[in-house]
Amino acid sequence: KQEVTQIPAALSVPEGENLVLNCSFTDSAIYNLQWFRQDPGKGLTSLLLIQSSQREQTSGRLNASLDKSSGRSTLYIAASQPGDSATYLCAVMGNNNDMRFGAGTRLTVKP
Amino acid sequence: EAGVTQFPSHSVIEKGQTVTLRCDPISGHDNLYWYRRVMGKEIKFLLHFVKESKQDESGMPNNRFLAERTGGTYSTLKVQPAELEDSGVYFCASSPSLTYGYTFGSGTRLTVV
Numbered sequence: 163k164q165e166v167t168q169i170p171a172a173l174s175v176p177e178g179e180n181l182v183l184n185c186s187f188t189d190s191a192i193y194n195l196q197w198f199r200q201d202p203g204k205g206l207t208s209l210l211l212i213q214s215s216q217r218e219q220t221s222g223r224l225n226a227s228l229d230k231s232s233g234r235s236t237l238y239i240a241a242s243q244p245g246d247s248a249t250y251l252c253a254v255m256g257n258n259n260d261m262r263f264g265a266g267t268r269l270t271v272k273p
Numbered sequence: 274e275a276g277v278t279q280f281p282s283h284s285v286i287e288k289g290q291t292v293t294l295r296c297d298p299i300s301g302h303d304n305l306y307w308y309r310r311v312m313g314k315e316i317k318f319l320l321h322f323v324k325e326s327k328q329d330e331s332g333m334p335n336n337r338f339l340a341e342r343t344g345g346t347y348s349t350l351k352v353q354p355a356e357l358e359d360s361g362v363y364f365c366a367s368s369p370s371l372t373y374g375y376t377f378g379s380g381t382r383l384t385v386v
Binding site: 263 | 279306308314315316317318321329364366371372373374375376377378379380382
């Protein structure tokens with residue numbers, strides 16, 4: 163059974179810092195991995211989708227990497243802003259079309 | 274294109290009552306999923322439809338939960354009778370295929386009192 167772990171559970175940084183969120187998964191037989199953002203009381207917004215054959219994806223200040231063999235993904239946020247404050251979720255999709263989520267990292271960027 | 278829409282956004286019901294949540298996926302998306310997040314815990318899979326068929330319902334917690342997707346369009350998730358531990362946020366997602374990932378709705382926050 164796939165298990166997804168996110169570290170740290172919470173992170174607080176001053177504005178302008180670069181930061182890395184970590185995601186690990188136990189079963190490397192995945193189809194893709196997706197990073198989401200959830201704002202309080204809101205739904206999930208997809209940030210980046212990495213197919214199993216890819217190593218990384220970039221969108222603006224966000225860069226996600228995937229090392230399938232070691233069961234790891236990182237989300238790098240450059241030059242963090244207060245508007246980046248949210249919970250970031252890593253989700254792994256298995257080959258049988260099931261998606262498993264980590265518990266999330268709650269990020270606070272202080273002005 | 275319109276996103277995934279969920280109704281209602283919030284629902285407060287008493288223990289023992291029935292609640293029905295609705296999800297309208299993106300038009301043309303054959304895959305529809307239900308997930309829920311109980312307070313303080315990770316988001317967990319409930320079930321997966323491919324068109325009107327239940328592909329995987331291994332995450333449904335018990336027989337108080339009933340999901341339907343008649344005609345392969347919108348889906349409903351009924352909880353009857355609701356219990357306190359059913360409180361949480363219920364998310365619906367849709368996808369045309371594995372390649373494109375999921376699009377999530379805004380969720381329905383269910384509070385059972």
